[in-house]
Amino acid sequence: MNISDSELIAASLEKEGLVKMDMIDADVVVFNTCSVRKHAEDRAVARLREAKAHKRKRGIVIAAGCLSQHIGTRLLEDKICDIAVGPYESPNIAQIIREFLKDNSRNLFISSEKDDFAGRLHPSLIMRPEREHWHRFVTITHGCENFCTYCIVPHVRGPLISFNSEEIIDFIKQLPRSGVFEVTLLGQNVNQFGQDNGDISFCQLLERVSTIPGIEKINFMTSHPKDFNPDIIRQIANNNTIARSIHLPLQSGSDEILKRMNRGYNVKHYIELIDSIRQAGDIAITTDLIVGFPGETEEQHKESMALIKEIGYDDAYMYAYSPREGTVSAKYDMQLSKETKNRRLTELITMQREITVSRLDNLIGKKEKIVVERVSRKNDNEVSGKTFSNRQAVLAGSRDDIGKIFTIEYEKVNGATLYGKKV
Ligand code: SAM
Ligand code: SF4
Numbered sequence: 338m339n340i341s342d343s344e345l346i347a348a349s350l351e352k353e354g355l356v357k358m359d360m361i362d363a364d365v366v367v368f369n370t371c372s373v374r375k376h377a378e379d380r381a382v383a384r385l386r387e388a389k390a391h392k393r394k395r396g397i398v399i400a401a402g403c404l405s406q407h408i409g410t411r412l413l414e415d416k417i418c419d420i421a422v423g424p425y426e427s428p429n430i431a432q433i434i435r436e437f438l439k440d441n442s443r444n445l446f447i448s449s450e451k452d453d454f455a456g457r458l459h460p461s462l463i464m465r466p467e468r469e470h471w472h473r474f475v476t477i478t479h480g481c482e483n484f485c486t487y488c489i490v491p492h493v494r495g496p497l498i499s500f501n502s503e504e505i506i507d508f509i510k511q512l513p514r515s516g517v518f519e520v521t522l523l524g525q526n527v528n529q530f531g532q533d534n535g536d537i538s539f540c541q542l543l544e545r546v547s548t549i550p551g552i553e554k555i556n557f558m559t560s561h562p563k564d565f566n567p568d569i570i571r572q573i574a575n576n577n578t579i580a581r582s583i584h585l586p587l588q589s590g591s592d593e594i595l596k597r598m599n600r601g602y603n604v605k606h607y608i609e610l611i612d613s614i615r616q617a618g619d620i621a622i623t624t625d626l627i628v629g630f631p632g633e634t635e636e637q638h639k640e641s642m643a644l645i646k647e648i649g650y651d652d653a654y655m656y657a658y659s660p661r662e663g664t665v666s667a668k669y670d671m672q673l674s675k676e677t678k679n680r681r682l683t684e685l686i687t688m689q690r691e692i693t694v695s696r697l698d699n700l701i702g703k704k705e706k707i708v709v710e711r712v713s714r715k716n717d718n719e720v721s722g723k724t725f726s727n728r729q730a731v732l733a734g735s736r737d738d739i740g741k742i743f744t745i746e747y748e749k750v751n752g753a754t755l756y757g758k759k760v
Contacts, residue, residue, distance in 0.1 A: 338525075339369055339402065340474060341457070342369055342401075342402065342424060342427050342428075344462060344465070344467065344474070345428040345462065346401060346427050346428065347465075348459060348461040348462055348465055349429065349430045349431045349432075349461075350367070350430060350431055351461075351465075352461055353431035353434075353435075355431075360388060360391065361391065364395070365397045365399065366388045366391075366392065366396065366397070366398050366399065367399045367401055368381055368384055368388070368399070368400055368401065368402075368418075369401045369402045369427070370400060370401065370402040370403060371403055371404070372402075372403035372407045372661070373403075373488075373489060373659075373661075374656065374659040374661075375660070375661070376659065378404055378407070381400070382404075382412075382417060385398060385400055385412070385417045385418050386417055389416065389417055389418065389419075397420065397434065397437070398417075398418045398419050398420075399420045399421075399430065399434075400412050400417070400421050401422045401424075401427050401430065402422075402423070402424055402427065403423070403424060403490075403493040403494065405418075405446075405447060406425075406447050406449070406492075406493040406494075407489065407493050407662075407663070409421030409423065409445055409447045410445060413445060419437070419441075419444060420433060420437055420444045420445075420446070421444065421445050421446065421447065423446060423447035423448070423449065424479075424494050424495075425447075425450075425454050425455060425495065426446045426453065427455070428455040428457070428459060429446075429455045433446055449495040451495075451496075451498065454479070454495075456500070457476040457500065458475070458476070458500060458505065458508040460511075463508070463511050463512060463514070463515060464515050469519075470515075470516050470517070470740060471516055471517055471518050471519055471708065472517065472519040472521070472708075473517050473519075473521075474520075474521050474523050475505065475508065475509060475520050475521065475523065476500070476523045477500055477505055477522045477523060477527060477539075477542065478497055478498060478499045478500065478523075478524030478525065478526070478527065478530055479494065479495070479497075479500075479524070480494045480496050480497050480498050480525065481494060481496075481497060481525035481526060482496045482497050483526060483561070483563075483599070484599060484665075485588075485598050485600060486664060486665040486666040486669075487630065487658060487661070487664060487666045488664060489661040489663065489664055490525055492663050492664065494525070497525075498533065499529075499532070499533050499534050499536055501534075502531070502536045502537050502541075502542055505542065505546075506545055506546065506549065509546055509549055509552060510549050512551070512552070513550065513551025513552065516740070517551075517552075518552060518553040518742075519552075519553065519554040519555075519708060520546065520552060520554075520555055521555075521556040521557065521558065522542075522543075522546070522555065523557075523558065524558075524559070525559060526559065526560070526561040526564060527539055527557050527558065527559065527560060528561055528564035528565050528566070528569065529561070529564050530542055538568075539557075539569065540566070540568040540572050543555065543557070543569070543572050543576070543579060544576070547576050547579060553578060553742065554580055554708065554725060554742075555578055555579045555580060556580045556582070556727060557579075557580075558584050559584055559586060560583060560584060560586075561586070561601075562585055562587070562600070562601075562606065562610055563600065563601035563602045563606075565583075565585060565610055567613055570610075570613050570617045571617065573617070574617035574618050574620070580726065580727050581725055581726040582621040582623065582651075582726045582727035583620055583621070583622055584623045584625075585607075585614075585622060585624055586624055586625035586626075587624045587625070587626055587641075587644070587645075588600055588625060588627050589626070589627065589633075589637070589640075589641050590604060590637075590642070590643065591604075591633070591637035591640045591641060593637060594630050594632075594633055594637055597630070597631075597632070597666070597669075598627075598630060598666070599665075604644060608644075608648075611648055619703075619726070620726065621651040621652075621726040621727060622648070622650055623650055623651055623652045623653060623727075624645075624648075624650050624654070625653070625654045625655075625656070626641065626645070626653055626656070626685065627655075627656050628641070628655065628656070628658065628682050629658040629677060629678030629681055630666065631658070631666055631669035631670070631671050631672050631673065632669060632670070632671040632673075633658075633673065633681075638681050641685070642685060642688060645685070645688065645689065645692070646688065649692055649695075649696060650693075650696075651726075651728065652693050653689045653693075655682060655685050655689065657675075657678035657681075657682045658673070658678060660672060690753065694750060694753055697728075697750045697753065697755050698750055700728075700747045700750075700755065701747050701749065701750070702746065702747065703746070703747050704745065704746045704747075705724045705725055705726060705728075705744070705745060705747070705757075706725045706742055706743070706744050706745075707722045707724045707725070707730055707743055707744075708722050708723055708724075708740070708741075709721070709722040709732075709734060709740065709741055709742075710722040710723060710739065712736055712739070717735075718733060718734075719731050719732065719733060719734065720733075720734035720735070720736075720739065724745075728755060729754075730745065730747070730755040730756065731754055731755070731756050731757070732745050732756065732757050732758060733758065733759070734759070745758060745759055745760060
């Protein structure tokens with residue numbers, strides 16, 4: 338979502354005639370920030386301070402994104418930035434700079450009124466040369482109102498806003514003109530698409546996007562176990578254009594913790610979803626997990642470990658719980674020590690690494706389509722890319738292969754790297 342927002346910010350500035358350059362010489366420096374974990378905020382503040390020190394005499398430093406929405410007033414008071422812009426207005430940055438140059442007392446732009454929401458499907462993004470020229474992120478929903486008790490997103494990105502399905506489809510229809518054949522549909526919980534405005538369902542949207550001429554691969558993220566349903570699984574299983582990979586965040590393997598996280602599902606429901614996905618065919622499954630939620634006992638941590646082992650994810654993003662000011666769980670008693678959280682995280686990461694490698698080993702001999710993304714850093718005669726199940730793989734090739742689709746057969750796994758050959 339942040340990469341996608343950064344593209345909108347860049348497009349807004351380029352339209353105004355600004356060009357990308359090193360921070361040292363730039364007149365305007367924009368940091369697009371994240372607030373999901375404290376560590377991300379601390380890093381953003383440090384980078385902003387550094388930029389502000391460089392720009393003491395000349396230049397404007399802008400903090401964009403969720404950090405500004407969260408603590409924009411504080412950033413301005415502490416003189417860490419010149420302008421603070423929340424996610425609602427990130428795509429309007431050029432206009433905001435113009436206003437600031439006329440009147441520098443107007444420097445805080447953190448409204449979350451729906452009327453102030455700047456759209457995400459800008460025509461300027463269609464022809465904009467991106468690093469991955471064959472791929473575009475397409476935001477289909479903004480915000481979230483699920484209020485998981487640990488999560489700051491609903492507080493900083495505001496309520497769910499689904500974009501109009503016809504506008505999304507019209508936008509995607511224009512993309513193949515500039516060489517795009519892959520799209521990633523984005524939302525905090527894409528499965529809730531249309532629930533706020535009575536539009537078609539997410540499953541219907543997937544089906545419609547898959548019929549657009551020129552679109553050959555559709556990814557989507559993120560799904561939520563409480564809203565994910567068998568129709569979506571069937572759609573993926575029967576539709577060659579949709580990536581065979583599902584990111585389905587579990588967060589915890591303990592019913593008690595899931596309840597206190599306000600996730601809206603239990604372990605039994607989650608396992609049923611996994612079983613249905615596995616029955617539908619060879620679809621990669623990845624997840625997000627949080628260890629050390631307030632009050633998580635050693636027993637509950639072991640429940641998470643056991644469930645993760647049982648499910649056998651292809652990969653997982655694992656985090657130590659980070660209390661976020663303003664969220665419900667930050668006020669819970671029994672916050673765990675840093676040592677406990679880090680130890681549990683290490684245990685989990687070590688176990689998942691082994692599972693990831695063994696899942697890769699099982700692929701040897703299988704064939705799959707791949708989109709080549711780049712020349713390998715270690716070897717000029719090798720390229721790497723993402724397969725149609727969104728696994729990273731390496732194969733023999735050259736720069737000319739970038740942005741093309743090949744079929745490969747998996748040959749070996751080295752460390753955690755999957756190797757294949759073109760067939
Ligand atoms: N909307 C998505 C969902 O519901 O899965 C993801 C949103 S969040 C930006 C991405 C991941 O960050 C979450 O799935 C969760 O695992 C993690 N996360 C969110 N808040 C966190 C917190 N306070 N501490 C640690 N991890 C957190
Ligand atoms: Fe955060 Fe939960 Fe919304 Fe995901 S679904 S963005 S974790 S509140």
